[in-house]
Amino acid sequence: MNDKDRALRRRAEEVIPNGMYGHQSALLLPENYPQFFARAKGAHLWDADGNKYLDYMCAYGPNLLGYGHEAIDAAYIAQLKLGDTMTGPSPVMVDLAEQFVGQITHASWAMFCKNGTDANSMAMVIARHATGRRKILIATGAYHGAAPWCTPVKNGTLPEDRAHQIFYTYNDEASLKAAVAEAGDDLAGIFATPFKHDTMAPQALLNPAYAAAARALCDEKDALLIVDDVRGGFRLSRDSSWSLAGVQPDLSSWGKVIANGHPISALLGNERARFAASMIYATGSFWFSAAAMAAGVVTLREIRDTDYLEHSITLGEQLRAGLANAARRHDVDFNQSGPVQMPLFLFGGDTDFRRGYFWCAEMLKRGIYMHPWHNMFICAAMTETDIAATIDAADASFAELKLHEAGLSEPFQMAFLRMATEH
Numbered sequence: 416m417n418d419k420d421r422a423l424r425r426r427a428e429e430v431i432p433n434g435m436y437g438h439q440s441a442l443l444l445p446e447n448y449p450q451f452f453a454r455a456k457g458a459h460l461w462d463a464d465g466n467k468y469l470d471y472m473c474a475y476g477p478n479l480l481g482y483g484h485e486a487i488d489a490a491y492i493a494q495l496k497l498g499d500t501m502t503g504p505s506p507v508m509v510d511l512a513e514q515f516v517g518q519i520t521h522a523s524w525a526m527f528c529k530n531g532t533d534a535n536s537m538a539m540v541i542a543r544h545a546t547g548r549r550k551i552l553i554a555t556g557a558y559h560g561a562a563p564w565c566t567p568v569k570n571g572t573l574p575e576d577r578a579h580q581i582f583y584t585y586n587d588e589a590s591l592k593a594a595v596a597e598a599g600d601d602l603a604g605i606f607a608t609p610f611k612h613d614t615m616a617p618q619a620l621l622n623p624a625y626a627a628a629a630r631a632l633c634d635e636k637d638a639l640l641i642v643d644d645v646r647g648g649f650r651l652s653r654d655s656s657w658s659l660a661g662v663q664p665d666l667s668s669w670g671k672v673i674a675n676g677h678p679i680s681a682l683l684g685n686e687r688a689r690f691a692a693s694m695i696y697a698t699g700s701f702w703f704s705a706a707a708m709a710a711g712v713v714t715l716r717e718i719r720d721t722d723y724l725e726h727s728i729t730l731g732e733q734l735r736a737g738l739a740n741a742a743r744r745h746d747v748d749f750n751q752s753g754p755v756q757m758p759l760f761l762f763g764g765d766t767d768f769r770r771g772y773f774w775c776a777e778m779l780k781r782g783i784y785m786h787p788w789h790n791m792f793i794c795a796a797m798t799e800t801d802i803a804a805t806i807d808a809a810d811a812s813f814a815e816l817k818l819h820e821a822g823l824s825e826p827f828q829m830a831f832l833r834m835a836t837e838h
């Protein structure tokens with residue numbers, strides 16, 4: 416049943432460009448994926464027609480501890496009633512900054528904004544002001560947000576928006592060193608994600624030697640190291656993600672999970688970056704809103720005090736092993752990459768994603784919401800029963816794939832993807 420979703424899409428086409436924008440557009444997703452969701456609770460979503468799904472996208476990241484988390488939402492609602500967007504911040508802003516600085520090793524200050532893009536844009540400006548230099552190093556294919564300097568879709572942007580960017584290959588020390596050499600005495604900062612989590616390609620865990628080299632090069636050149644923890648933050652570690660490799664950044668950007676889905680992001684920094692951070696102009700009408708900050712305080716406490724991380728890893732391991740067994744049983748070339756709690760699934764030789772789209776559509780029919788080319792997330796509200804149900808659904812979906820794969824053709828959604836990314 417998707418009559419309501421279809422009707423909503425028809426209305427949306429009239430009043431929203433192309434019916435929807437961004438990667439949330441269902442035009443990019445497999446057949447029968449709903450565009451609109453009526454509600455969410457725990458690990459589940461309900462679409463506009465009332466169909467229920469076990470959600471492996473977690474709102475593209477923000478759902479860490481379960482949708483509608485009672486204690487977090489109670490703090491949000493209590494603060495909403497006291498005051499949210501006011502003429503200035505509430506005291507809870509100081510509480511949240513103290514909490515962050517207390518929990519993240521490299522941080523001695525925090526600034527808050529609304530989106531991961533805001534935090535990364537601020538990081539870039541602070542690195543340039545701190546060093547008085549221009550060059551920013553970015554890994555090829557890494558996503559840092561949707562501003563003109565970093566959007567993957569270049570329509571409407573100028574080459575000048577990306578002036579003074581030098582690209583290097585993630586995890587590759589030699590390539591990073593070459594990029595640093597190219598920057599010469601104009602190096603302001605190096606951006607890096609916690610691990611390689613680009614879309615449409617296998618993920619790769621962090622090479623610790625590359626992380627150490629990035630730190631050493633920044634020290635040698637007096638430039639700033641920026642870890643973009645917007646997607647991976649608190650999914651791998653309770654500290655900033657590169658702590659796992661013993662590397663502390665100068666700046667780290669956060670978003671998505673930090674208030675378990677309430678709208679807030681953050682830029683954290685060390686003493687080296689404090690003065691520059693105090694000298695840039697940074698603000699937004701909603702950046703000081705208090706309710707999401709109150710939710711953030713409780714979320715950070717839950718992160719510190721519960722076993723959400725170990726639970727997510729245990730479930731992720733069960734899922735990885737179960738899916739690998741099921742794929743083997745059906746003789747399907749199924750590649751699982753990245754940390755188990757942030758998995759990406761790709762089919763061998765599936766260059767136009769025909770197998771991925773078909774398999775995900777089959778999973779959806781069985782109540783499991785997955786993505787054919789973006790990494791997914793395990794949330795702490797999932798249970799072993801959910802994982803077992805996912806493996807059962809995968810078993811049946813692999814069988815369907817084997818039956819139909821000879822007749823599959825390129826998914827029509829590829830045309831939208833090409834249109835969006837061609838320049």
Ligand SMILES: Cc1ncc(COP(=O)(O)O)c(C=O)c1O
Pocket residue numbers: 475529530531532533535558559560561608643644645646647670671680
């Ligand atoms: C690594 C990374 N950085 C930055 C962003 C941008 O965050 P936002 O969409 O909140 O602007 C994202 C969003 O997916 C991301 O995954």
